[in-house]
Amino acid sequence: MSVHKTPNPEKGARYLGLLDQALCNGSWSDIPELARKVDKHARERKCLTLAARAESQIASASHRPASASSATSTSLHGLGEVVPRLTEAIGAASKDHQDDAFVASSCLAEIHWLREAPTEALKVLDEIVGPSTSSKSSAGTLGWIEVCAVRNASIRAACFDSLGRQSEARESYQAAVVKTPGYRTPELRRWTSKLLARACMYSVKKMPSPSLQDFNETYAAFRAWGDFWQRAGPVSEKSSTSHFDIPRRQVWKAYYDLLSTILQHGLLHAPSQDAGAFILPDPSIAVEQRQSSRQRQRAELKRVEATYESLLLEETKFPKASQTNTEVEEWTEQVISNWRVFSGSAWTDTDVGEGGKRAVSRGTLDILYRAATKTFHSTPILRELFTVHAALGEFDLAMHAFDSYIEIVDKGKARAEKTGKHEIGLDSDDTAMTTASEAIRLLCRYGDREQAEKAVEISKAMQKWLEQRRPASPEVSLTNGDSAPNGSRPCSQPTSSVLKPETLAAAYRALGVSRAHWARLTYEAESQRPTLAEANNNLKRAQKYDTDSVETGHALALVLADMRDVSGAVEAARSAIQAAGQAQQSNGASPASAIDLEKRLIPLWHLLALCSTAEDEYETAGHICEAAYRQFGGSKVLFGDSTTSNSSDPENSVAALRGIVDQMEGFEKESLIQIKMTQILLFELTEGSEEAIDLTAELLSLYSRLFGKPEEVVAEIIAKPPQTAASHAPSRLGGTLKSITGSIRPRSSRSARSSGEKDATRQRSLVSVDDSLAPPSTQNVATSTNGQIAGPPIAITVTNEDGVSSEKPHHRHHLPHLPFQGRGRSRSTERRISEGDEKAASEEKAIPTPQNAAVSEEKRPDQPLGDMAHNAPHDQWPPPPGHDDQPPQQDMRLPAPHPANANTIPEPQLLPIHERRHRVSVLVKAWLFSAELYIRAETLDDAESLVHDALKLTESLELELAQSEDGSNARRLFAKGWGSGKSIDELLADVWSTKALLLLGRERKHEAMAAYEQAISYHPDHPAGIIGLSNLLMHIYEEKLSAEQPQIPVQPLPSASGSLSLINEARPTLTRPGSAATLTTLPSRRPSVVVEPEPLELKERKIDPSPAELNRLAARDRAYMLLSNLTKHAGWDNSEAWLSLARAHELSKEIDKAKQALWWVVELEETQPIRPWREVTPGGYTV
Template sequence: MSVASKSSPNPEKGKRYIALLDQALCNASWAEVPELARKVDKHAPERKCLTLTARSEAQIALASQRPSSASAPGTSTTVALAEATPKLELSIERETQHLADAYCARTCLAEIYWRRESPSEALAILKHPIDSPIGNDESTPALGWQEVCAAKSAFIKAAAYEALGQKEDLNNLYRRASTQTPGSRTPELRRWTQKLLGRACVYNAGRTQEPTLEIMNDALRSFRSWDSFCQRGPASLLASENKGDQVDQRQVWKTYYSFLSAILQRGLVYIPSPDGGSDHLVLPSRERHSDASLRQRAEIKRVEATYESLLLSESKFPTAHETNTEVEQFVEQVISNWRIFCSSNWTDSDLGDGGREGVSRGVLDILYRAATRTFHSTAILRQLFTVHASIGEFDLAMHAFNSYEDIMDKGKARAEKTGKHELGLDSDDTAIVTAAEAVRILCRYGDRLQAQKALEISKVIQQWLKSSQTSSNSEAADAEESNGVMKECHLQGASLAAAYRAIGISQAHWALLTFEPEVRSGLQANAVENLRLAQTHDANSIQTAYALAKVLAERREVPAAIQVLKKCIAVQNQLADEDDDLEEQTIQRALIPLWYLLALCLASRDEYEAASKMCDAAFDQFENPITLFGDLSYLDSSKYPRREKHSQGLADQMDSFEKETILQIKTSRLTFVELMEGATFAVDLTNELLAMYSRLFGTIELQPQEALQAPSTALTRTPSKIGVNLRSIAGSIRQKSGRSSAETEAAKHSANNALPSLPPTRAGEGHAIGAPISITVTNEDGISAEKSSHHHHPHLPFKFKKNHNEANATPAIIPGATTAATEDSLPPNSTEIADHALVHATANNSVADEEKSRADWPLKDTPHNLPHDDQPLPLVHDEQAPHQGMRLPAPRSARLTGPETRFASLEEYQHKTTVLVRTWLFIAGLYLRADLHDDAQGALEEAARLVESFEVKRAHHDSSAKAFFNQGWGGGSSVDALWADVYSAKADLSLARNLPFDAASNYEQALIHYPDHPAGIVGLSNLLMDIFEEKMPAEEPVQPLVSLEPILAPLAPPTRPAQSRPATAKSSIVNVSLVEEQQLNGHKDPTPAELNRLAARDRAYMLLSNLTKLGTGWNDPEAWLTLARSHELSGQIGKAKQALWWVVELEDSKPIRPWSEAAAGGYAL
């Protein structure tokens, strides 16, 4: 009795063993399955189908875990699986009570067929009417293994569909799997779910080769499910299995990252779906929301970090003959995304914390981490050079390039010995383009030391070109020879163009900086030759055309320069007409320096009207002012609400050098007005020049005045009469001029017809302005008067009219119109806008006054109180829903997405200060030529305040004399150079006021700060020669405070009045001959006064001789004219004639403004 009871089934034990068996299956504890299956058979004999399935699953797992070489097809494991197939089929047919067990057995049988590469049989088994009985079998509690079988069944179906080519069923299955992810509670459930989602991701990513919106959305949904699944459970839950049977997580994350990168490159954005599900992709729109961009950036950053972590953890440091290709490929993908994030299509607000600089810093961290898994990777060094240079860390960038150059040189040397390209080394094309970019950065942003380094790199490029030709000729025995030059069949045309352009730019740049005048002409000739070679390989290059035309213009070959510019502009305009709007705007933006250089070339031939039209053409090519300067509707706040997103234009996307070029065009237009109408008309338009600066660069924050200290060589300055802002410059200047109202109206009319302008800026941002403030000025009589009789409308560089059919119509372009904006096209009170912009064009220390003035501005319309009809439709609106089957645009061109170089804070401040100081000095010169000396003095004091502020800021970083003198990176002038400009301008003002000794003192101060200052040398030399000619005494006479002549008259000996001498060259030469004759004949030694005169003449000659040998003075006609005068005074008539003939030749092709100001950055764009 006891024996029978012991062997009889126990239902309670049966339930417990079934639970243990289910747990063992879910946890992949295959060693425990046979014993647990035996106990279930004993205590729950009705679950034979379940135990058979469990034993078969254990056998399948054992077969998948064994190495492929350990068992042959005829081994016991394979035989056991073959024998299990009919048993499972029979058990499925007999199982009618426990449908869940039959479902699990059916899934196991399908897996056996799938592993035997019989997808059709596996699919036939799974297409049973009872698909998944989970939740339907109420008699039996649901087991965890049933969930595993559901995930496994979906995966086997997907593999079978894919093998059989049933794409429609496969797509529907992957959509269901992406929206209804099973889970990750147990290792086996996680394993099969992971395999299913991973297969879906890889499959959908493969479909994106010819993408549509539907395909891209399916892929995005799959990857989102994968991401969500991986975040729900730790990786430790993954069951241990053979590498060949598990999904490669790193490959899936790599595919995920590549897919997100493709979305980014095609300009797609995420938009939440209306039903609250996952996001949808839509085509790019002008109404891009920052939240969508932030979400996109956050997802890419998260996936990037995950993939990087897996990649670096699973990668080992390579051996000497290996390279981590996947690491370098990942770096290239990161850089491609970085170029887009830092392009003009993304703003700092779209990128989140840190903006573009934060993105660049993150990329640098990735590059340095990737360097720990590579050995002397040229790809990583190249990208380190690129990213460091983009954020203004030029020294670190050049350190990276120096390492890159050293590795490439050694690699090329080894390749020449072995005859094989070294593994992991950049190609010749990539190396040459990288070196050419290094030359461009050195010449564009560096000073003299960097220019010398650029010349050395250009020699390296020449060596690489020679080695490439040698290797190419050795590989191709039939290499041809044309005109004595071997054909470079090994390199691409773009690489050759970049190489020759870099060589030419470095030579032309060094020609202006070398201290050896005898080599200057040869360097420029070689530069022209190399730039023409670059044009033969890339005839449409804007950079090559600009550099070539500028060198030709400096060599006084102006007709050839004009021909090069006209040809390039015509070709680029034709290309722009064939491209889309974004490409067209990019080309037009790049053509601005060429239009300006063409204007200077025409002006050098006295074709001022044509040159003026070229300046207009630089702006008119955009056809609409909104394109360049942003939405102008903010000018009238009563009609248009403030929309920050719409107030941006191409000018806001430009770098500092491009903005400076626009300002230079504006300055040249003022010069044309002065030439054609006179300086008295041009001074009325100076406020627009400051408004232009404020629109482009914003405001400059001055350092605290109490911290400012005058330089040790500075003269004592008189207190500024302008005050803490420019209200007097904006208003009272023209009240002092005393011109009649008729002259004022004529000046305004001339400005409207000749000088393009643009709206000034909004306070605090420098990109748009709010409602204008009212400015009250005081005239000479001390009477406060509104500026009602002298209005200055902000003139736009376009001609437009209003559409009278619409109340709020935007400006419409009038082709061929010759008049600027009329008063009807401007909002009320806009006559004060230019004066308001002047207040913010320079520094204003009175913050309290500024805030008080802002409090009086009228409030703008609140957007949320506007009618809903005035707001644009959301992107997911039904009327704007894109067709899901439409083809997507191709990835954007690299030149459209290149990041702009951004300076560090100090370099940016230096450049902005330099531009504003030069602007004030130009304005001071206009006032000086208009005989408005007090106003010129005020402008000079403003310039001096800016230089003082910059000196304090520079001293916070480095207070050495070297730091003040050296220009450094960034293109701005040094502290000493700016002081020299200011003192030289002060000296000109002193000369205009007939104060020659004050002028001489200021010229001396200019040369103390900057010994090679051209204007200072020419001005001081003229005064020194005036001393020699006795036009002015050597020392300033001291005027007594009280006249003592009546008292001391009886005691003083009678004095002889000084004889006046005619100021002619003939008499001066006679005087020189007399002095020399006295010295030769030994009648008497020269007096101290005569020695002072001779010293003054000799010093002037020394200064001028040195200046005319430098790059800053070799083509300066004023310097050569003054040198001719020096030769004449020294009796060297032959040299004087040679210098005068050189002056005639220089004046024949002299531009109205220096060639160096055609575009910031020298010859490199």
């Protein structure tokens, strides 16, 4: 045999290298043969070959599948036969071959550890002598020595942990984290991965409390784990792991959980990689460094998220119908929790990186759809799909997901009621009820009539759920498809008795909102009041379960206002505002949460102001409107600070300009516009229309700050790809867009008034805002909330076609202002105004005060602050403005978790078409509001310019809708559909109705009637159009207005032939009905109301009415029909409609009905605000 041959040292060295390579690569099947060859050619390395054979046996025993646990246990105990031989070999090789003894000792320690003998393993490790530094001694085994060193560290730390020696285990793991081993060979990577995995899981398991220091220590371990796998690359498919190892998926899940917890607590990565701490609280990081820190945090979370997801989906199989993949559902719940933080107001689009928040939402949707491929009828995933689709403004897809969700939940609840047992995999009753409540809120806030009907159906399902019987014990569960044994039914109880109070509050609030919303849209007049009463009862029940809810308080106050219970509405609104302030102070909410609460209070302040106007307390209403803005703490806080707009760094300049309005959504911005309109109307009531028209510049400036300059809005709609012949759909009114950009700025040539007259008239102003609320001057650059640079306010000047000013001098705007900016006054005038305000404030009734309203004169929060070093000691910082008794103190506690509710939908990011429609709707509303104000001030040229621009802008939006993928049809133009704003037809109806008012102001009543006809042709239930047209029709019946527009005679031109004079003589004479007088002059703009009575004998002889009489009767009857339908539906609470209806009854000799209508007018006017209740917020009964 070959044993008797002489050893070959060269072959021995080569086989030693191959053996080392096989050990490092985990090629255990090659070990016996290579060990035999090493024994043949390098007989002095007996200790190494014995350890190599033992390693092969260990691998064979420990890599068995988990199902063969008994056989594995037998194999591991069989390794005990190797222990004496290894011990003997170690003693023999410790002098001449120190590295071989080191390798054998490491193998022996692993055997003791696998045999669950940590004490013996530690004893062996303590006796190990480190590997020799001699290159001769370690020739050929350098790779496996490195692996053994890492293995020794891992076994040593695991033994310390097993024996309860926590301090030593902690030191061992920290040492491994500080100096991460390599990854050059498979076995080195395996043992390094095992060591880091144990370090990560140990830090998570032994973290005593979620403090900042513990987070940093735990994060250091996971960061080393993540960096290691980022360098090591993907795992080979041939590599095998022992069932004693911690699964990589488990470590990555713990890593993701840690990052999620850090995110939920508002912690960020340190700006510098060399910082002493990895994680820091958000406020402790400088503003200029916060963005980069958040971007790195988002990138790391996204990387870990992708790694764990790939492992989860790869290792998870599709479940059977009777099973659920709990880990997949829990994973999606965590993803949604993080998504809520990224989509919240605390993070901006720049913070989350490329694509902004919409890209984050899209990525979340992809995760949910991939997770759905590993689940079967998962209600959590359907619920989350509904939430994310709704947040993206994809409301149809969201409701498709919700329909599937509610179908599964409803059937599951029915089976549970029948069997008396819970079903595994279904959402809990609280979660299902809260999700249905959110669906109703979504439908009522962003939907149209069709969606309101859907909300009513969901509310009926919720009512059924509340009355269903549920198992009394949650431990009793039933798998899908199973039935109760022996037909037994455990004791049950109503669902309403097992729900949490906050769930019951949300459920009854949703029921109340759905009923109240339907009361506004129903065509059945007799059911409106009972429906409102039902909504009132549900909202009061909701308030019993959650007395501090702003949403419930707002909905209840608005319902009471609709029911004409103004005093009750005032009490409900005031209680909600005060409760919100007290809750904010007692809970110590974060700044972001406080701002969110203040934004939700805006509609309540506005509602409270309108209630005050209904009680004729206009001065109080003015102060309440001011309080709605003052609650934010000042103009610079609300609108941003433009004092640094001239900075050399544009990025820092834009960041400095940002205010709270830049964090607001479309509905919240429109609420600010609505309050400004109310302030202007209050000013008009006290000062007159001539004075109030000066405030329209502030209204348009406010729009520019919130939504962007009107020119940009128009340009965004016009700048579309060139349309093809197939997609071309011209406007129904035949309008063109060639001059809309140039005409977007209405112009005026009003003459200036004296400054003394202005000061005298403004001393009684109700909208005189405190200087602390004045936003930055228009001389500085201000940015709109969509990133545009807002220029100066719109200058309003109207000229004739030849460039000459209009026919009569009007009032001219003085220097333009930003909204709520104090207008120019002398010091003595300001002193008189302040004294008058103090006197008025002392006499007015008490109203809720915003939390930030009281600010000292010396240190106002809007004063600019000097530069402060980021690392300055906290005891050297000056007290915050207005808080001298609260000096800054260093707080080492962990911030509270992010307050995002797990069951609420973030404010949706509307689709581009919906967002543009909303912006156009608000702009048209502001223009038409200003136009009506100009009409009342008899400044008709300015009004005409605004109406013209509003018409062109609406037609351009109609053209954009026609060029969209879905195209335009009658239904899409008439119905608003999803989103915010008004429909195209309703906008056109508003424009034509205002145009009719303009024509009435110019005594062109027949043209006004045609404009009213155009308005109701677009929107048949348009109140202003119907009322205006009906009044003109009744004028025709009363013969105050001719049925047809009189023809203006054409004056003949001089002609030699005399042909024109012959034609003139042949023209018949025009006569007015009831009079034989010939029209020899131009008809008067104001027709005579005097009608010559006909002799009684002639009336008695008449058999059939004349055509003129038929026209009069038809006009009266049509007016009655229009007004009757209006008061039964959309205008049931419109006092002007009822007044016109009373007039129609009177003209029809129905005196009793006229009296009833007039009494109803009196009742409505007793509780009528200066603006409709629907203008409080575009969200209806939701905030």
